[in-house]
Amino acid sequence: MKSKSYKYILICGALLCSGVASLSTAHANSTDGLVRAEEKSIIEEKETLNTLTVNLTWQDLEKTDHSKDTVRVQLYKNGAPYGGSIRLNNSNWNCTWDFSSEPGWEHNEWDVKVVENKQGYKPEIRFNSETHTFEITNKQEKENLNTLAVNLTWQDSEVTDHSKDTVKVQLYRNGDPYGGSIRLNNSNWNCTWDFSSEPGWENHDWDVKVVENKQGYEPKIEFNSETRTFEVTMNKLS
Numbered sequence: 001m002k003s004k005s006y007k008y009i010l011i012c013g014a015l016l017c018s019g020v021a022s023l024s025t026a027h028a029n030s031t032d033g034l035v036r037a038e039e040k041s042i043i044e045e046k047e048t049l050n051t052l053t054v055n056l057t058w059q060d061l062e063k064t065d066h067s068k069d070t071v072r073v074q075l076y077k078n079g080a081p082y083g084g085s086i087r088l089n090n091s092n093w094n095c096t097w098d099f100s101s102e103p104g105w106e107h108n109e110w111d112v113k114v115v116e117n118k119q120g121y122k123p124e125i126r127f128n129s130e131t132h133t134f135e136i137t138n139k140q141e142k143e144n145l146n147t148l149a150v151n152l153t154w155q156d157s158e159v160t161d162h163s164k165d166t167v168k169v170q171l172y173r174n175g176d177p178y179g180g181s182i183r184l185n186n187s188n189w190n191c192t193w194d195f196s197s198e199p200g201w202e203n204h205d206w207d208v209k210v211v212e213n214k215q216g217y218e219p220k221i222e223f224n225s226e227t228r229t230f231e232v233t234m235n236k237l238s
Contacts, residue, residue, distance in 0.1 A: 054086075054088075059138065168210070216236060
């Protein structure tokens with residue numbers, strides 16, 4: 001990875017592609033939607049960016065609390081670890097290395113790897129050459145999703161008040177009712193079953209049915225395998 005020098009143009013006080021410049025005397029007129037500089041545009045070299053940054057974001061398949069999670073990352077220079085590893089946590093999911101005192105640092109090959117991660121997550125790392133940032137997306141793997149959910153939406157041909165409506169749904173395992181039915185209402189049109197304490201639960205056949213409905217509506221149920229959610233659409237009959 002080598003640092004590049006970019007030229008940036010400051011026209012009429014508007015900085016195009018964040019560079020470093022100072023404005024003397026410039027003004028513009030607008031003609032046919034085009035802004036034209038009537039006096040000299042100022043062109044200066046962008047200051048060299050002497051940092052590398054890592055920024056981590058979580059991509060979950062279900063609502064997850066990461067306040068107590070940590071992820072350890074390691075910076076590499078020409079394939080060898082550079083300094084110690086860095087532990088990212090909820091107080092700061094990013095860190096920056098400053099090379100302003102190391103001339104020629106940009107002529108080396110730099111990389112970042114996740115060396116310690118939360119179980120059930122796989123990191124995807126992309127380098128942003130404009131900001132010198134390693135963007136880490138920590139993705140939850142589907143096989144580690146230990147929940148089933150149902151989410152209900154109303155499909156009406158006109159504005160309808162459903163604040164007092166209720167719909168009862170039932171979860172089935174291998175064709176038999178699993179637990180009691182769940183009544184959905186305006187305060188919550190979704191619910192989740194947690195199977196984290198039931199190893200092998202995903203080896204069963206699961207289904208959801210609407211067992212009590214509002215008159216004049218027909219449910220359509222589709223299963224989202226990525227989020228393991230039964231999407232229930234209540235379609236108004238014509």
